[in-house]
Amino acid sequence: MSLTREKIIELGESFILTKGYNAFSYQDISRELGMKNAAIHYYFPSKANLGTSIVRTNIQRFEEMVENMETRGFSEWQQLESFVKVYIKSNREGKLCLLGSLGPDFATLHENTQKELKKMTDIILNWLTGLLSAGRNNTVFSFHGDAHHYAVRFLSDLVASLQLSRVVSSMDYKAYCNTLLEGLKP
Amino acid sequence: MSLTREKIIELGESFILTKGYNAFSYQDISRELGMKNAAIHYYFPSKANLGTSIVRTNIQRFEEMVENMETRGFSEWQQLESFVKVYIKSNREGKLCLLGSLGPDFATLHENTQKELKKMTDIILNWLTGLLSAGRNNTVFSFHGDAHHYAVRFLSDLVASLQLSRVVSSMDYKAYCNTLLEGLKP
DNA sequence: GTCTATATTCCGATAGAC
DNA sequence: GTCTATCGGAATATAGAC
16 A cells, blocks of 8 residues: 555545545646656546545444444444534634535535445434434433434534534634533433 | 526535535536536625625525514424424435535635534524424423533534434434424423 | 637546655 | 656636627
């Protein structure tokens, strides 16, 4: 696994989260790396390849996070808190999450990237649904209705509020996330 | 006010809501109108002008909707329901809302477009906050905590779930919106 | 006042140099 | 295996025709 390749993925992701998929170019990446834009094509023949790889990397990262939390015996509450912290960090860095950035551009993505993005979202939502459901059974969480519905809503809250925090004049993202968590307390 | 100009705004908005701001071009619009792409520049010298005008049109449309509802003496519940219906309609047409589409591209927008988008969001959030607050006082709604926080959350739910409905395999958007409204019942 | 011919820049991508 | 010179085309935008 080449170091340059990893840097390209890292930079590409960063640009997607700040400028958006259709606004960043290979030149944005190559400039940072001190190369010609065409050099990126050696590692990723097309922009679609790069996009797909970036989503795959994110899936891997998420699954490793979940594994780590399970190994450490995190409670449902601790797991949800850790998940929310990822979003708070993104907000601090002025970034969106990958779902919130690529989701709106879905129609313009390559078929493979679309497929991978769907896969990522399903994985996150399934995990979140299971976590909420288990947490409610253990009386760690309290909420009404279907767990999957609530999972969609909770994820929507995190995704969109990241976007809104750019647009809304004065928004305390961390405080907002805390009220989200508060709402789940029994 | 020229008819062509209005058609350009309408088409431009439609493309923003389906492809995204940075993915649509003047050619997309001119092709539909049977003109050369450069003709659009007569009406909107730059893409930023067009973007700003589209946001302004949306502000106007929203304010007219609110006025109409007040004239007809809509209850808080009816007003909120009407607002949600706009999103259900967008979902049926495979479109996002303007905030959910332009928000992620915020960093790439012209200063004036950014300003107008912020204005639009403030207007919507202020209205929603007032509506929720008044509705709670009249015991039409029931929710915990700060009304503005809840308004941000409610808007986030609508905005992001529109985006998610494209990505998540099986999602019943209308049913989802209904559970959102159910959550506000006393 | 309305639109077209044309310029300019930048994009993603290929062929080939080292 | 790694990167550069270069292409074809599409993007936004200007100057000028009707």
